[in-house]
Amino acid sequence: MARLSRRGVLRGAVLLGGAAAALSGSAPALAAVEQVSIASCGAWGARPPSGALTIDQHRPNKIIVHHTAMANSTDYSQAHAFQNSRDIQNLHMDTNGWVDSGQHFTNSRGGWLTEGRNGSLYALLHGQTMVQGAHCVGQNDQAIGIENEGTYLTEQPPAALWNSLVAFCAFTCQQYAIPATEIYGHKDFNSTQCPGLLHDRLPELRAAVAARL
Numbered sequence: 001m002a003r004l005s006r007r008g009v010l011r012g013a014v015l016l017g018g019a020a021a022a023l024s025g026s027a028p029a030l031a032a033v034e035q036v037s038i039a040s041c042g043a044w045g046a047r048p049p050s051g052a053l054t055i056d057q058h059r060p061n062k063i064i065v066h067h068t069a070m071a072n073s074t075d076y077s078q079a080h081a082f083q084n085s086r087d088i089q090n091l092h093m094d095t096n097g098w099v100d101s102g103q104h105f106t107n108s109r110g111g112w113l114t115e116g117r118n119g120s121l122y123a124l125l126h127g128q129t130m131v132q133g134a135h136c137v138g139q140n141d142q143a144i145g146i147e148n149e150g151t152y153l154t155e156q157p158p159a160a161l162w163n164s165l166v167a168f169c170a171f172t173c174q175q176y177a178i179p180a181t182e183i184y185g186h187k188d189f190n191s192t193q194c195p196g197l198l199h200d201r202l203p204e205l206r207a208a209v210a211a212r213l
C-alpha cells in the first residue's frame with residue numbers, strides 16, 4: 001500500500017486495482033506504461049452474470065483483437081460506449097445464451113474503453129489471473145479478447161479507436177508480461193473475417209505497443 005503512487009490514488013478506477021496489486025506485490029509500483037482508464041461493469045450498468053464464471057489461475061499469454069461487426073456509429077461519446085457495452089452484453093446473454101459478455105474488454109469508436117466480462121478489470125489490474133472468456137474458440141483460457149466497435153472490412157477505424165487500442169494493449173502486455181509479438185487477430189485462430197482491416201495492421205499495432213514497453 002505504501003508504494004501506491006499519488007497518481008494512482010487520484011484515479012478513481014485505479015484505486016482498487018492498484019491497491020490490490022500493491023498488496024500482492026505482483027505489479028510494478030512505478031509502471032512503465034501509463035494506466036489506461038477502463039470503465040468497470042458497474043460504471044456502464046452491466047448485468048450480473050447469469051451463472052458462474054471461471055477464473056483461470058494463470059496469466060493469459062496473448063491478446064486477440066476483434067471487431068464487433070456492428071454499425072460504424074458516429075456517436076463518439078462515452079454514453080454511447082456504455083450503451084454499446086450493454087447492447088453487446090444483451091446480445092451475448094440473451095441471443096447467444098452465454099453467462100456474460102464474451103470479450104474481456106471493449107473499445108469504442110470514440111476511444112472509450114470498458115470492461116466486458118465481469119471481473120476482467122480486477123484480474124487485469126492484479127495481473128495474475130484471468131476470467132475465462134467466450135470470444136475465440138480454443139483460446140478462451142489463454143487470450144484476452146478486446147472487441148473494437150464497428151465493422152472494418154472496407155473502412156479503417158477512427159484514430160481515437162486506434163489510439164486507445166494501442167494504449168490498452170500496451171498496458172495489458174505490461175500487466176500480464178505478454179510480449180508485444182503476442183497480439184493476434186481473431187482470424188488467426190478461427191474461420192472468420194474478424195477483425196477485418198485491423199488484422200492487416202497487427203504489425204503496426206505490435207510495433208506501437210513494443211515502443212511503449
Ligand SMILES: [Zn+2]
Pocket residue numbers: 065066067135186192194195
Ligand atoms: Zn472476433
